Structure formats: C-alpha cells, structure tokens
Amino acid sequence: MKEFFITATDTDAGKTFVSCALIKALTQNFTKGFTKDICEGLTEEKAPVQKVAAFKPIAAGCELVNGQLINEDAKLLSDFANCGQSITDINPIAFAEPIAPHIAAKKQNKHITLTEVSDHYQQVKSLNADFTLVEGAGGWRLPLGHTSLLPAEMKASFTGNSKAVSQKPSYHFLSDFVKLADLTVILIVNMKLGCLNHALLTYEAIIADGVNCVAWIANSASSEQMNNLAENIAELEQILPIAKIAQFDFFASIDEEGKEITFDEKINLAAQKIDLAPLLD
Secondary structure, three states: OEEEEEEEOOOOOOHHHHHHHHHHHHHHOHHHHOOHHHHOOOOOOOOOOOOEEEEOOEEEOOEEEOOEEEOHHHHHHHHHOOOOOOHHHHOOEEEOOOOOHHHHHHHOOOOOOHHHHHHHHHHHHOOOOOEEEEEOOOOOOOEEEEEEEOOOOEEEOOOOOEEEOOOOEEEEEHHHHHHHHOOEEEEEEEOOOOHHHHHHHHHHHHHHOOOOEEEEEEEOOOOOOOOOHHHHHHHHHHHOOOEEEEEEOOOOOEOOOOOEOOHHHHHHHHHOOOOOHHHHO
C-alpha cells in the first residue's frame, strides 16, 4: 500500500480539488504511470481496479446535517474514493466554525491529540487499500494545540535571587502525525504572488522534518491568473528538486460557449493531466 499526504503552501490552495483528481487518476487511469513492459498486453478494460481510500483527519467549517457535522471537502473526497467509507470515516474530527481547528477545539473544551489522529488513521489503514490519500488542513505546520507546559526554569541573579522564566507550551502539529505515520508528501503550490518563497520554505520544512516529499503540483486556485505564470513555474522547476507531476490552470464553471462545467467534469479533465509515474516508483 502506498500512502500519500497532500499538503500545500497555504490555505485555499486547492488541496481537495487536487486530491480528488489524484484519486480519479489512480482509480481510472492507473496504467498511465506504468512503464511499457508492465502494461504490455493490458487493455483499458483489463487494467486492474485500484482501491483508493481517503482521509481528511481534521476539518473546520462544517454544516450540521441530521445531527452530523458534514465538511464539504470530506464529502467530495467520499464521492471519488472507492473503499466504501462514510464521511465520518474520512473526516473523524470536525468543527462547525471555519477557524483554526485547535482554536475551534479549545472553544469546545476539547483537545486534538496525535494519538486521536493516529487511531483514526489505523482504521483507514485496515481497509488495505492500494493507495491512501491523506489531505491536510491549511499548510504544513497546522497546530493541533499545546500538549503540556514545560517546567519553569529558574535563573539566579548575582544577588542570589531567582527569577522564573515564562512557561512556554509544547505544541504538536499535524506534520508530527505525518512523521509518525511515515507518509510520503505531495506538495501543492498555490500559483500566486509569493509562491516561490512559500514553496521553497514549505519544502525545506518538510525535508527538515525528515519526511519524503516526492512531487509537487502547480495549481492556479484563483480565477485571477498570476502575472508571469509560466516564468514562475519555470523557476519552481529549478528550485524544487522533485518532480512536477501536474500543472492546473483555473477550472472555470462555465465554458466558452456558456455551458456549465460540473465538478466531476473538472476532475476528469484534471486527472488526465497528472503524471502518476513518480508516485508509483
């Protein structure tokens, strides 16, 4: 089983859209990334159906439906994953307010722990899917909240008096879960002003954590196209020492003829643009 964590340079970078496209590519276009000798003799109809599970451990910004908090991103993931997961299976930790999850938890006198996230992930792993895609929240360093207070340190002055140093909370981050679960990271770069700095800093943080980042995707998440988009992508191809497996322009909801383009149609178009080969090595 291959396990990937989808992170991004910032929030609203299109993680869910890209995750759905990746799931679609893995389930429907699996042979696209294989070498010729592996695929020889396989027709599209005979290509094996790959099982892909989805997991979005934490989400803030949910709607209460029949007594259950439903996150729209988790619902979309459930539409494309093919392991029979419920929305709660995919998104076990959900908050109504669209704010930082650890703050939402604190307002409810709750605390998000690494153990809780890891326990939920073990249930996903028990599905024995061929691929599991874990979608993060926000960027790489999403806080889960403080775990404990470090003991106060005492400093002796020359007069023999002691002064307490301010106590600082010890924080856990969602990236700590990625490390514990040994997930391979795919980085989504939100193509906008500042993306060169954001992409490099995020990549460096991932590598500094000892996590394998295998590929990146250039995603134009906004309808307002970035100035000098091609030049910025070319720079990123030089700066980031990993494979670019896709480049997505903004997918409008109306085509040039005024016809509505559904989310499924957008995902189908995006999935065809993904080079799966670097993910299958």
